[in-house]
Amino acid sequence: MMAKSEIELKNFFIFSSSYESKEGEEYNKVLYYYPPTDDINTQVNNVGLVEAIIKFTGNFKPSGPLNSLHTLKKRQLYFEPEPNYWMVITINLPFINKGSNESTVVEYIEEDVHDTIYKAVLKQAYAMYRLFSGTYTSTEREYSITALRNKFEHFYTAYLKTLNLSNCDILNVFSGIHFLPLDKQNFLNVQCFINALECNYPIIEYVSFLFNDSLIWSGIEPDDTQIIYQYLISTLLPANIETELQGGSIPRNPSSPFASLHYGRFITGPTNLKTAHTIGKVPKIFLNNEANPSVYYFIVYRALNATICLFVNGGVDLTVELFKELDAFMGQRLSSIASDIGEYCTRSIIPPSSSDTSPRFIYFNKLNLAYKSTIHLDNRQSGNVSCGKELVQIMADMNSRKESLSFAGETIVKTMNDYWVVGKVSNLREFYVALQHKNASLIDISDEVKKICDTELKGIFFHPM
Amino acid sequence: MATNIEIEPGAALESALVTTDSYENFEQMSSSLEEIKNSNFIPSTTTDEFLDNCNNLDNDIHLNCSITSTNSKDEEYLQDEEWLSKPKHVFVLSSAGKPIYSRFGNEDRFASYFGIMQALVSFVQADDDSIRSIHAGDTKFVFLFKEPLILVAVSKTGECTLQLTAQLNYVFNQIASTLTLSRLVKIYEQRRNYDLRRLLTGVDRFIDHLLDFSENEPAFTLGAVQCLPLSSSIRDTISAAIIQSCSKIKNVVFGILLAKNQLITLVRMKKYYIHPHDLHLIFNLVQASESFKTVESCWAPICLPRFDSSGFLYGHVSYLAEDCQACLILLTVEGDAFSSLSEAKQRVVERLRRGSCLEAINESLSSREETCMEVGFPEVRHYLYKSKSTAQFYQPHISAPYSSNHKRLMNIYKRAHYKLHCPTRPLKLLFERTPQDAILAWDTRGFELYAVLEPLIETSSAISTVGRLLNWIKKREDKLFHLNAPTF
Numbered sequence: 001m002m003a004k005s006e007i008e009l010k011n012f013f014i015f016s017s018s019y020e021s022k023e024g025e026e027y028n029k030v031l032y033y034y035p036p037t038d039d040i041n042t043q044v045n046n047v048g049l050v051e052a053i054i055k056f057t058g059n060f061k062p063s064g065p066l067n068s069l070h071t072l073k074k075r076q077l078y079f080e081p082e083p084n085y086w087m088v089i090t091i092n093l094p095f096i097n098k099g100s101n102e103s104t105v106v107e108y109i110e111e112d113v114h115d116t117i118y119k120a121v122l123k124q125a126y127a128m129y130r131l132f133s134g135t136y137t138s139t140e141r142e143y144s145i146t147a148l149r150n151k152f153e154h155f156y157t158a159y160l161k162t163l164n165l166s167n168c169d170i171l172n173v174f175s176g177i178h179f180l181p182l183d184k185q186n187f188l189n190v191q192c193f194i195n196a197l198e199c200n201y202p203i204i205e206y207v208s209f210l211f212n213d214s215l216i217w218s219g220i221e222p223d224d225t226q227i228i229y230q231y232l233i234s235t236l237l238p239a240n241i242e243t244e245l246q247g248g249s250i251p252r253n254p255s256s257p258f259a260s261l262h263y264g265r266f267i268t269g270p271t272n273l274k275t276a277h278t279i280g281k282v283p284k285i286f287l288n289n290e291a292n293p294s295v296y297y298f299i300v301y302r303a304l305n306a307t308i309c310l311f312v313n314g315g316v317d318l319t320v321e322l323f324k325e326l327d328a329f330m331g332q333r334l335s336s337i338a339s340d341i342g343e344y345c346t347r348s349i350i351p352p353s354s355s356d357t358s359p360r361f362i363y364f365n366k367l368n369l370a371y372k373s374t375i376h377l378d379n380r381q382s383g384n385v386s387c388g389k390e391l392v393q394i395m396a397d398m399n400s401r402k403e404s405l406s407f408a409g410e411t412i413v414k415t416m417n418d419y420w421v422v423g424k425v426s427n428l429r430e431f432y433v434a435l436q437h438k439n440a441s442l443i444d445i446s447d448e449v450k451k452i453c454d455t456e457l458k459g460i461f462f463h464p465m
Numbered sequence: 466m467a468t469n470i471e472i473e474p475g476a477a478l479e480s481a482l483v484t485t486d487s488y489e490n491f492e493q494m495s496s497s498l499e500e501i502k503n504s505n506f507i508p509s510t511t512t513d514e515f516l517d518n519c520n521n522l523d524n525d526i527h528l529n530c531s532i533t534s535t536n537s538k539d540e541e542y543l544q545d546e547e548w549l550s551k552p553k554h555v556f557v558l559s560s561a562g563k564p565i566y567s568r569f570g571n572e573d574r575f576a577s578y579f580g581i582m583q584a585l586v587s588f589v590q591a592d593d594d595s596i597r598s599i600h601a602g603d604t605k606f607v608f609l610f611k612e613p614l615i616l617v618a619v620s621k622t623g624e625c626t627l628q629l630t631a632q633l634n635y636v637f638n639q640i641a642s643t644l645t646l647s648r649l650v651k652i653y654e655q656r657r658n659y660d661l662r663r664l665l666t667g668v669d670r671f672i673d674h675l676l677d678f679s680e681n682e683p684a685f686t687l688g689a690v691q692c693l694p695l696s697s698s699i700r701d702t703i704s705a706a707i708i709q710s711c712s713k714i715k716n717v718v719f720g721i722l723l724a725k726n727q728l729i730t731l732v733r734m735k736k737y738y739i740h741p742h743d744l745h746l747i748f749n750l751v752q753a754s755e756s757f758k759t760v761e762s763c764w765a766p767i768c769l770p771r772f773d774s775s776g777f778l779y780g781h782v783s784y785l786a787e788d789c790q791a792c793l794i795l796l797t798v799e800g801d802a803f804s805s806l807s808e809a810k811q812r813v814v815e816r817l818r819r820g821s822c823l824e825a826i827n828e829s830l831s832s833r834e835e836t837c838m839e840v841g842f843p844e845v846r847h848y849l850y851k852s853k854s855t856a857q858f859y860q861p862h863i864s865a866p867y868s869s870n871h872k873r874l875m876n877i878y879k880r881a882h883y884k885l886h887c888p889t890r891p892l893k894l895l896f897e898r899t900p901q902d903a904i905l906a907w908d909t910r911g912f913e914l915y916a917v918l919e920p921l922i923e924t925s926s927a928i929s930t931v932g933r934l935l936n937w938i939k940k941r942e943d944k945l946f947h948l949n950a951p952t953f
Contacts (some may be wrong), residue, residue, distance in 0.1 A: 002891070023487040049588055056581050057601040060619055061549050064602025072595045111889040115600065396889060404623075404880055405899045413884070414894035442896060 176371030180214035306338035475852030618741035
């Protein structure tokens with residue numbers, strides 16, 4: 001058997017179905033199209049097919065929105081984030097060349113691409129745009145359709161480059177947040193620090209606090225937290241850590257031996273406060289888009305492994321002085337909190353066992369968006385997983401069919417290579433375990449999973465046990 | 466699995482049925498007819514005869530249901546809540562977009578809709594690809610494009626795409642079974658715009674029945690048939706009676722005796738096997754035809770697409786006797802064997818009477834299968850056991866809580882079957898619990914077992930119960946399965 005080809009992006013486009021176009025001017029419907037190498041005719045045809053499908057399926061009054069089209073070679077997913085705006089992504093299915101040289105048969109592997117995963121990719125592509133530019137409707141209303149086209153061009157062309165479709169997996173579906181469990185003292189320190197900050201600087205409306213890739217506190221709404229977290233973890237912080245590695249994170253005022261060390265610096269805003277004359281690049285973001293959209297400055301400050309995000313009312317003028325004052329206020333405090341947390345973590349968090357055969361799991365709670373994975377070795381979607389990809393695919397299978405379990409249930413399966421995967425669903429919590437021991441029996445496996453639940457998820461109730 | 470059970474109840478070295486996984490490639494079709502005919506030096510039928518055959522078909526077995534056309538507007542159905550709320554629509558159209566069949570409503574009244582379906586298929590095809598399915602909310606739109614027909618299912622039943630495609634394939638085979646595939650292809654080669662309904666008068670009813678049948682019968686999901694429980698000596702006597710009665714007649718390919726959707730025996734010509742899919746079509750034919758019951762015997766050309774899609778077999782179809790509602794089908798390649806087969810049938814009935822086989826069949830028909838509870842498995846609500854080597858399955862009588870909700874049980878089985886046989890990630894074992902039920906599905910080399918259990922059953926007791934159940938089946942395998950594969 002030959003190697004499997006990778007999942008590839010075939011195209012990605014956004015069109016407006018409300019845009020009345022005359023014959024021959026259908027092109028005006030297309031608001032964004034990738035790749036630009038497809039000629040106008042292809043673009044118009046592809047949009048036309050989607051519109052035909054929307055109309056055809058709509059007639060049968062399905063219970064939910066149009067979701068996907070499966071063909072022999074491709075998969076197309078649809079998302080209508082706002083009325084009449086349609087986002088479409090088309091993916092080439094992976095394939096294997098089977099058979100001998102003379103008669104090779106190309107076999108496309110439909111089941112390797114989960115609708116749920118790539119729908120989540122589409123939703124995230126929307127949420128990320130909305131975070132930085134507001135809703136599509138508001139852009140079109142406040143500026144013009146041309147402005148919307150330009151913004152799409154600017155944003156999505158760059159965004160699509162960051163997509164790594166073949167490494168997308170069940171974590172995209174969750175798009176969860178990794179929380180850091182802390183002891184009381186450290187958590188209160190973080191709380192006091194945030195409260196002090198908000199009291200002293202009323203222009204700071206909300207604060208979020210992270211340590212490494214884990215969230216400790218967030219004052220903004222959960223769905224906003226979700227997308228900000230994705231942005232920080234996948235884009236902003238990795239880029240920043242690279243510069244840190246080049247320049248090093250050195251204490252800024254080593255001159256005074258009495259002051260505790262100050263490692264803080266702004267990640268958005270002025271990069272070097274001593275020489276700064278302008279406030280540098282501070283992105284504006286849109287929060288609370290569902291209820292009451294408002295604009296905030298998004299200021300990110302980092303000391304050691306702690307990152308703090310300040311959401312400042314977008315109506316005020318930011319000055320270099322403000323940044324200097326914030327730096328003076330936060331620098332030492334944040335550095336000392338960060339080093340305390342770091343110490344606590346090395347003391348109390350046991351690294352996951354590295355043995356290949358130990359059980360691996362993913363946990364997700366939709367209520368607080370918390371996830372935990374011992375399968376993924378990092379949070380960067382690098383495809384760096386500690387068990388067979390097939391097992392992660394089976395988890396995605398289970399996740400996509402979890403409705404059939406209704407509010408609670410359990411699935412245990414044994415694969416053809418004698419690996420086991422267990423999925424448990426209870427209300428809005430999901431738990432998946434991969435066990436790579438051969439020759440185990442169903443009873444062994446169900447006992448083993450009980451043990452893992454006891455040690456890893458103490459007190460989290462799963463029904464039926 | 467802890468209890469390693471060596472025995473595989475219902476297994477046999479040779480099977481009369483082609484053994485199958487149900488999601489296999491549907492394209493496979495053999496061409497056995499020529500072989501049989503050539504080996505016996507009989508000239509094959511000509512094209513003219515084909516047409517005659519088609520006409521015979523209408524006269525012999527099909528009730529003409531006339532299509533009453535009304536003047537109502539084209540798109541009326543799309544506003545009709547009742548029509549829209551049907552859980553599963555099935556449409557058949559020609560590759561040129563001509564309506565051929567709609568499961569509900571008169572297909573002429575939404576002809577433009579068929580146009581859209583055809584357009585979707587050909588648009589995707591133009592990109593050197595082929596459309597499989599569209600998913601929207603709870604509704605799946607599944608397409609099957611098999612030259613020269615397009616089949617579409619619009620389903621809210623929760624069945625997976627593969628299962629829906631398999632159903633569409635059955636519909637295709639049903640059409641091919643009335644016309645032969647070669648003729649079907651030829652018709653459209655000659656006239657792309659042909660209105661196939663002219664040749665398919667009355668076939669609607671068979672497709673309707675086939676769809677209901679395939680939704681409700683686990684046989685279709687499993688790709689197997691169920692046998693009427695009979696002691697093996699009785700079954701052997703019946704097989705012998707059929708063999709002896711037909712011994713002098715040339716080219717009888719299959720002799721099939723069935724009752725109540727269950728197989729009593731199947732005698733085959735050496736070297737030839739019948740595919741379960743073909744057998745399902747025969748079951749459907751018998752079930753859906755009231756006329757077989759009223760007429761003493763029928764002569765019908767039947768194409769078995771998996772056996773040979775290019776030509777007809779001729780079926781002598783008759784119920785055994787007034788006092789025994791088992792149906793005997795004798796399939797031959799000879800178009801003029803009606804009278805000799807009628808005589809053979811009389812001999813079969815006489816032999817069966819002498820051997821008191823009719824009583825045995827009647828007794829089995831009138832007695833209900835036991836429920837799991839009655840035979841000492843209170844934790845098991847229901848199960849399906851498929852012997853893979855013989856393509857046969859057994860199920861107990863359906864009891865609470867599914868007696869009134871058969872569909873729910875079928876859905877559990879369909880779901881489990883799909884998970885076990887998912888093409889790229891098949892599984893050996895599945896144990897799933899929901900608040901309502903638990904299912905243990907197990908695929909081994911020799912058998913598949915799907916046992917629906919009480920939801921709160923302990924895993925260990927589920928396994929020991931299933932072990933006991935397999936032993937129970939083993940003890941009764943002679944009775945529950947047709948283990949010999951007798952030949953003419």
